[in-house]
Amino acid sequence: MIDNAFVLTLACEDRVGIVAAVTAELVTLGANIAESNQFWDRQTNRFFMRIAFTIPTNVSREDIERLLKSPIERFDIKTSLASEARKPKLIIMVSKFDHALLHLLYQIRVGRLNAEVAAIVSNHEDSRRTAELESVPYCYWPVTEDTKAEQEQRLLELVKDVGADLVVLARYMQVLSADLSKRLYGKAINIHHSFLPSFKGAKPYHQAFERGVKIIGATAHYVTSDLDEGPIIEQETERVSHAMSAEDFVAVGRDIESRVLARAVKSHLELRVLINGHKTVIF
Template sequence: MADPVRLVLTLSCEDKPGIVAGIAGTLANSGCNILDSAQFGDAETGLFFMRVEFMAPAGVLREDVAAALTPIAKRFEMNWEVRDTAEAMPILVMVSKFDHCLLDLVYRQRMGALPVKIVAVVSNHLDAKPIADMNHLPFHHIPVTRDTKAEAEAKLVDLVEETGAELVVLARYMQVLSEDLSTRLSGRIINIHHSFLPAFKGAKPYHQAHSRGVKLIGATAHYVTSDLDEGPIIEQDAERVSHAHPADELVAIGRDIEARVLARAVKAHAERRVFQNGVKTVVFRP
């Protein structure tokens, strides 16, 4: 006999009365038991967002639940999907020379702390190849120059399609993606970068921060858009520092923040907790 299946429903639509009641009633009539539910109606945009995790009884498939939900989804013109929580999200990780975020993602995947499967590691350098090889991950070296950028991005798109990657993670990948690629993979690329006040740009941002005597350093994970480093924010964190921290120590602290912020963002996305809401996001935390 088949086992019960744990599923998650995510939806967004225009905010109207009856959505929650309709969803709850439909799931109950299908014999499903709601385990966790979160919803948010944005008064500014007029949009409604909902995430429902539930257990479907033995013998009831994801397709059966989706079929039962289809009428109410059409009624409210929802953007929606039902997924099996046991399915790890396939992700493609891109990295240049700084490998701390890649190492952290690999370790968390191995320990079962992230519901993802790294299907490929892509880099414009060879520095990360030993890490990929050691962890039995496919490694793809795609060099990028000003003259070969379009060709390199075409190879990346082919690789995303071949591997079935549902998310591209820029784990300190130090190349700016083109507007065409950012648009094509909209909502499917997460980037991590340092975030300070002031926002230090260029080489050695932590050394710049040290020279200015900053008191907080941090990092931001966001979706990639055609506007550089201005995509919808998913996760942020910061840590207090002082004049006593040398520049090299700020680098170490900053890398630790970057790794954990990126991991939290990837986990939230993989668990279908993140909804894009214009230039912002709605994130339902566990």
């Protein structure tokens, strides 16, 4: 990673002059733009942009924020600025099935994901050994109807204490409350073992098997208070046949889930995902 490399994202109502105003300030800093993507949603008249750039070593993050303040205020832009040198912190939540968790840990180990796992949270003990091997703190927090609120409060405190940038539900088989979902909006990604919007809820592969589908898949989406309804980040499908069992569907699905979740997390951490209402813009 380059110490003086940054990524800036912008979202606002579309108006003439936004790109010129922002890039002019970056030029003033002596920035070199390495990548630039933009999108105008004609239906909502919303403008989205992602700029990756490098700055001279004598320029600070504070300098960037100070010079961008004028166009941000003028166009009422919602922005996010991240240094590529900083490793974002993740909290990964998992229940018994650990394939998605293991794939994320591997992607981090080989450098495909620029992130640090601050903690693994589970309502089961099954992944404790994995956490110990990775030297990651393991939080075993069983969930019942009586303890759910307390457990979710502990999660919010953990997010604050470790400075987590993202909560990843890697086959965490508990439904987050509406309150927690709202508080983590845009900062929690779930992998649903189905190609949404089809087959929501429990045992979607078995639902798909019963319906005799020819394609199954998985969907990574942001968590919202509406179950499995959050803005979709990444999806993938694979063909299946009548000769396969429900267990075969599950086995194929696990592979897809692992890949889809890792790609979604990577896109989010690189600020390539901008939420656009119920949808996303992916750069």
